[in-house]
């Protein structure tokens with residue numbers, strides 16, 4: 322099969338022919354129809370997860386996927402060949418990635434049925450960003466009367482967070498610098514937009530002298546957001562795991578580690594198929610163009626970048 326392979330840290334990923342993987346105990350093999358790009362993939366290229374995960378080279382990149390079950394390993398219940406699925410490759414080592422024609426995944430975590438109403442390109446864009454977004458929302462408890470600041474609102478996680486927080490009735494303040502970014506976050510439900518090339522904390526504090534209830538940190542400087550919080554306010558972050566060294570410490574701090582359980586993926590799929598959330602696809606690429614997708618992601622995003630293995634480079638039907 323063709324796969325996007327990293328042969329050593331910092332190398333440019335290349336398209337290579339490798340063996341089709343066999344599903345092990347408790348695993349299914351998925352014929353990948355689409356796979357989405359995440360910051361995690363770039364982190365793998367640059368060795369950011371050394372010490373946290375075993376890396377198996379030649380390492381196939383890619384976390385998010387959507388496709389059809391192609392083979393079922395021993396001990397698997399509830400999945401059969403042909404089932405439409407999506408998720409996040411979740412193993413205790415890195416190397417079995419989704420930027421490939423086939424991927425094997427354990428059914429205990431990181432895979433769930435893809436509803437008929439969600440196409441593969443959109444399904445592929447849901448998993449990792451959506452799992453992080455739902456964890457942020459569960460921590461933020463948005464609702465009527467609550468004010469929620471979201472920095473990094475224009476990315477994959479932020480898009481979902483803005484929609485879910487505003488639908489829950491919260492007053493959402495989102496970051497976005499260019500006109501298209503500001504339009505996107507307003508369309509997703511933000512009541513206010515702050516350009517992130519200015520002093521976000523100062524702008525928020527001027528508009529809300531009493532402070533916000535929650536700041537959800539998905540980009541930029543986490544410590545700079547603490548002064549935007551009201552007394553007793555909460556800082557939620559997908560990027561920092563401790564507030565050690567912050568000049569000012571929030572009253573409540575919740576670090577996020579996305580955990581794409583089948584139940585959580587089911588919530589994401591239901592939100593998407595029920596029209597509660599939408600995923601913005603900025604651009605779709607062929608498998609061969611995945612290295613370009615990774616470079617484009619590093620240069621900035623407005624929604625999700627997706628690798629479409631059906632090859633037409635545009636979102637397809639269900």
Ligand SMILES: NC(=O)c1ccc[n+]([C@@H]2O[C@H](COP(=O)([O-])OP(=O)(O)OC[C@H]3O[C@@H](n4cnc5c(N)ncnc54)[C@H](OP(=O)(O)O)[C@@H]3O)[C@@H](O)[C@H]2O)c1
Nearest residue numbers: 360453473475476477478517540541559577578579621622
């Ligand atoms: N802990 C976890 O489990 C977990 C899971 C998923 C993701 N993450 C992390 O969470 C973060 C967000 O993920 P993502 O997938 O949404 O990333 P993303 O798609 O790269 O989105 C980040 C967004 O933030 C914007 N941005 C850049 N600098 C900014 C700043 N100073 N202030 C406000 N916005 C800024 C970017 O806009 P431009 O295009 O204009 O640069 C981009 O739209 C990433 O760092 C990712 O690694 C963590």
